[in-house]
Amino acid sequence: xxxxxxxxxxxxxGSVERINEVANIVKNEVVQGNEVVVVxxxxxxxxxxxxxxxxxxxxxxxxxxxxTVVSSGEQISVGLLSAALNNxxxxxxxxxxxxxxIITNANHKSSRIESIRSETIINSLQKGLVCVIPGFQGVxxxxxxxxxxxxxxxxxxxxxxxxxEADYCDIYxxxxxxxxxxxxKISNAKRxxxxxxxxxxxxxxxxxxxxxxxxxxxxxxxxVLLRVLSSFDAKENLKEGTLVCDEDKITDKRVVTGITSxxxxxxxxxxxVRDKPGVAAEIFMSLADSNINVDMIxxxxxxxxxxxxxxxxxxxVDADKSExxxxxxxxxxxxxxxxxxxxxxxxxxxxVGMRSNAGVASGMFNVLSDNGININVISTxxxxxxxxxxxxxxxxxxxxxxxxxxxxx
Amino acid sequence: xxxxxxxxxxxxxGSVERINEVANIVKNEVVQGNEVVVVxxxxxxxxxxxxxxxxxxxxxxxxxxxxTVVSSGEQISVGLLSAALNNxxxxxxxxxxxxxxIITNANHKSSRIESIRSETIINSLQKGLVCVIPGFQGVxxxxxxxxxxxxxxxxxxxxxxxxxEADYCDIYxxxxxxxxxxxxKISNAKRxxxxxxxxxxxxxxxxxxxxxxxxxxxxxxxxVLLRVLSSFDAKENLKEGTLVCDEDKITDKRVVTGITSxxxxxxxxxxxVRDKPGVAAEIFMSLADSNINVDMIxxxxxxxxxxxxxxxxxxxVDADKSExxxxxxxxxxxxxxxxxxxxxxxxxxxxVGMRSNAGVASGMFNVLSDNGININVISTxxxxxxxxxxxxxxxxxxxxxxxxxxxxx
Numbered sequence: 078x079x080x081x082x083x084x085x086x087x088x089x090x091g092s093v094e095r096i097n098e099v100a101n102i103v104k105n106e107v108v109q110g111n112e113v114v115v116v117x118x119x120x121x122x123x124x125x126x127x128x129x130x131x132x133x134x135x136x137x138x139x140x141x142x143x144x145t146v147v148s149s150g151e152q153i154s155v156g157l158l159s160a161a162l163n164n165x166x167x168x169x170x171x172x173x174x175x176x177x178x179i180i181t182n183a184n185h186k187s188s189r190i191e192s193i194r195s196e197t198i199i200n201s202l203q204k205g206l207v208c209v210i211p212g213f214q215g216v217x218x219x220x221x222x223x224x225x226x227x228x229x230x231x232x233x234x235x236x237x238x239x240x241x242e243a244d245y246c247d248i249y250x251x252x253x254x255x256x257x258x259x260x261x262k263i264s265n266a267k268r269x270x271x272x273x274x275x276x277x278x279x280x281x282x283x284x285x286x287x288x289x290x291x292x293x294x295x296x297x298x299x300x301v302l303l304r305v306l307s308s309f310d311a312k313e314n315l316k317e318g319t320l321v322c323d324e325d326k327i328t329d330k331r332v333v334t335g336i337t338s339x340x341x342x343x344x345x346x347x348x349x350v351r352d353k354p355g356v357a358a359e360i361f362m363s364l365a366d367s368n369i370n371v372d373m374i375x376x377x378x379x380x381x382x383x384x385x386x387x388x389x390x391x392x393x394v395d396a397d398k399s400e401x402x403x404x405x406x407x408x409x410x411x412x413x414x415x416x417x418x419x420x421x422x423x424x425x426x427x428x429v430g431m432r433s434n435a436g437v438a439s440g441m442f443n444v445l446s447d448n449g450i451n452i453n454v455i456s457t458x459x460x461x462x463x464x465x466x467x468x469x470x471x472x473x474x475x476x477x478x479x480x481x482x483x484x485x486x
Numbered sequence: 487x488x489x490x491x492x493x494x495x496x497x498x499x500g501s502v503e504r505i506n507e508v509a510n511i512v513k514n515e516v517v518q519g520n521e522v523v524v525v526x527x528x529x530x531x532x533x534x535x536x537x538x539x540x541x542x543x544x545x546x547x548x549x550x551x552x553x554t555v556v557s558s559g560e561q562i563s564v565g566l567l568s569a570a571l572n573n574x575x576x577x578x579x580x581x582x583x584x585x586x587x588i589i590t591n592a593n594h595k596s597s598r599i600e601s602i603r604s605e606t607i608i609n610s611l612q613k614g615l616v617c618v619i620p621g622f623q624g625v626x627x628x629x630x631x632x633x634x635x636x637x638x639x640x641x642x643x644x645x646x647x648x649x650x651e652a653d654y655c656d657i658y659x660x661x662x663x664x665x666x667x668x669x670x671k672i673s674n675a676k677r678x679x680x681x682x683x684x685x686x687x688x689x690x691x692x693x694x695x696x697x698x699x700x701x702x703x704x705x706x707x708x709x710v711l712l713r714v715l716s717s718f719d720a721k722e723n724l725k726e727g728t729l730v731c732d733e734d735k736i737t738d739k740r741v742v743t744g745i746t747s748x749x750x751x752x753x754x755x756x757x758x759v760r761d762k763p764g765v766a767a768e769i770f771m772s773l774a775d776s777n778i779n780v781d782m783i784x785x786x787x788x789x790x791x792x793x794x795x796x797x798x799x800x801x802x803v804d805a806d807k808s809e810x811x812x813x814x815x816x817x818x819x820x821x822x823x824x825x826x827x828x829x830x831x832x833x834x835x836x837x838v839g840m841r842s843n844a845g846v847a848s849g850m851f852n853v854l855s856d857n858g859i860n861i862n863v864i865s866t867x868x869x870x871x872x873x874x875x876x877x878x879x880x881x882x883x884x885x886x887x888x889x890x891x892x893x894x895x
Contacts, residue, residue: 145561
């Protein structure tokens with residue numbers, strides 16, 4: 078007997094037919110004697126519909142009311158699935174976030190889970206019930222509905238799996254696993270049988286949309302075994318997904334595991350910055366104060382010693398805000414001019430094997446140079462190398478690197 | 487300063503524009519210094535959408551899950567209105583049924599309110615907040631979401647008005663009050679300034695769709711002053727609606743207050759029933775056991791003494807079920823044959839003045855007879871006379887009676 082958390086995303090429950098299909102996948106586990114908790118997103122399109130209603134009322138919609146409105150999407154899907162299971166003679170019931178409860182902080186629209194009353198769930202499982210729980214939502218200590226922010230359903234599933242000590246947290250989605258690169262763009266991308274938390278974390282934050290970053294973090298910190306599975310070919314392809322686990326559990330190690338390409342960044346260059354201590358701190362503190370995540374930073378060698386150029390990247394959605402902040406600090410940080418570049422792509426090569434393999438970086442740079450692709454900015458971590466290049470070259474670069482590191486084999 | 491409950495139906499909050507309009511109507515009361523509780527239905531069409539999703543899953547959808555799904559409609563509308571009010575600088579917040587709480591029994595899909603924690607609402611009002619509460623929903627003692635059944639939002643509003651001792655419970659709808667007859671069919675129907683609880687109760691249960699029967703009952707039992715007002719011409723026509731109140735408060739008494747016409751009944755006749763004690767009890771107990779509300783009953787004088795005909799009406803939706811039940815009791819209640827008639831209309835004349843005025847019934851029968859309209863069945867109460875006639879004659883009968891009792895004056 079296994080104890081499973083099964084999480085299904087919006088497209089997996091996008092219609093009555095799909096909900097019945099999900100009920101069949103759940104039933105399949107139940108009849109094998111497994112204990113099952115199901116975590117659901119809202120039906121595809123539903124959250125957008127609700128967000129648009131809210132936008133229609135006001136751009137500065139009250140956050141607590143926003144959560145009340147938007148959380149209803151998951152309330153609908155869990156009610157429908159519970160009844161669909163009942164209809165198949167499976168004992169099941171829905172639990173809203175406040176009924177368990179899943180306590181979060183009161184930071185509406187992007188709350189964090191503080192605690193989950195696992196007894197509610199475990200007692201229910203021991204009575205032979207399937208618990209169907211809405212992802213994405215919780216309740217604050219003040220008793221108001223909260224939401225975890227977009228993509229929060231994965232995090233809900235992992236957090237629940239952790240507190241009830243589930244054997245696996247299965248993330249059912251519209252793809253059948255994690256690939257060496259985006260299979261929509263790289264036709265010979267291969268599905269990975271296993272990937273380490275660290276690699277998945279890098280790949281998630283770099284734009285592989287399979288899992289939400291915070292959920293991978295939570296899984297890593299609590300050693301929850303994650304499986305990425307398809308809800309669309311579940312019958313033929315059962316459990317042939319990707320296991321996200323500790324590095325130690327992966328025997329067949331590659332140097333490079335995956336290659337990602339992202340168009341979500343803006344490059345900002347401050348030209349002719351007075352080169353004196355405290356300048357970098359001033360720039361990046363001012364951005365951090367506005368909750369803007371700066372990713373890559375490069376400071377060029379100053380010519381003559383009096384001025385320097387500072388280049389950094391921010392999320393594209395924060396580009397305008399960042400420009401405004403930079404124009405507000407010219408008194409304390411004088412600079413000649415600012416260059417904003419939106420036409421860039423970030424290409425990253427990820428793999429835990431890099432730790433013990435020199436030569437990945439030089440191999441990567443050679444491939445790009447051989448193909449006439451100019452590198453703007455480089456940044457590296459222990460298991461990742463990212464470069465900024467012209468966005469028009471992104472697909473070519475990804476293909477060439479995918480081939481060079483033999484990910485199609 | 488008044489303490490008001492303002493209830494708005496589905497068409498009144500049917501779009502973002504309508505919700506902003508409702509916010510304006512609420513604001514108008516707040517700026518006059520009144521304490522305001524708002525009770526809302528789901529946006530028009532939303533409940534039907536959710537009910538259809540549930541039907542798509544199963545015809546025997548689990549009742550508790552049905553309530554979870556369907557109650558989300560009101561959750562959305564209260565969140566949107568609260569934020570719309572905030573956007574107009576009015577302090578307001580939403581309270582779900584479980585947040586107050588509004589405790590109901592666990593009879594899902596048609597629960598009854600058992601208690602409302604009025605302190606939650608009154609404390610909030612005293613802090614200067616507008617409380618925005620979903621109608622139709624509550625929470626059971628087991629902590630699950632319940633609903634009161636269709637039209638339950640009116641009942642929620644009246645029950646809340648009662649426990650917080652509101653001065654008025656204002657029911658805003660798409661018509662501007664209660665009319666002497668359906669203004670869509672009788673062009674010279676007149677709006678009533680005041681109508682007694684008893685009359686409203688008869689008219690509501692007879693098919694005047696302005697107020698839900700149970701809400702009028704609750705208002706009468708708790709002496710809540712109800713006002714029926716239009717949310718569509720609220721500015722020009724403010725407070726020119728109908729007051730539903732105790733008979734004593736109405737000085738200008740008419741003999742007949744209103745005339746209703748309903749096509750919701752089926753007439754069933756059992757021909758040649760053995761005439762012996764206990765037969766009627768047997769028939770109507772078997773229907774009551776299946777929760778079928780029998781309305782009119784007539785037993786014809788038996789010819790010769792050995793058999794009799796029994797005629798009764800049931801709601802059209804229960805006609806098939808009733809026929810099945812009747813064919814199941816032939817052993818204990820033998821009869822020759824059954825006649826089912828769906829092509830009937832029930833025309834009713836309502837008025838508290840009837841109590842002290844003989845001649846209403848004879849006047850009614852004369853008018854019908856003069857117009858060649860045959861009466862099938864008659865039933866009367868203290869303040870009402872109902873007759874069954876051919877459905878094709880319904881409009882004519884209503885018009886003639888409306889004129890005869892001078893309701894157009």
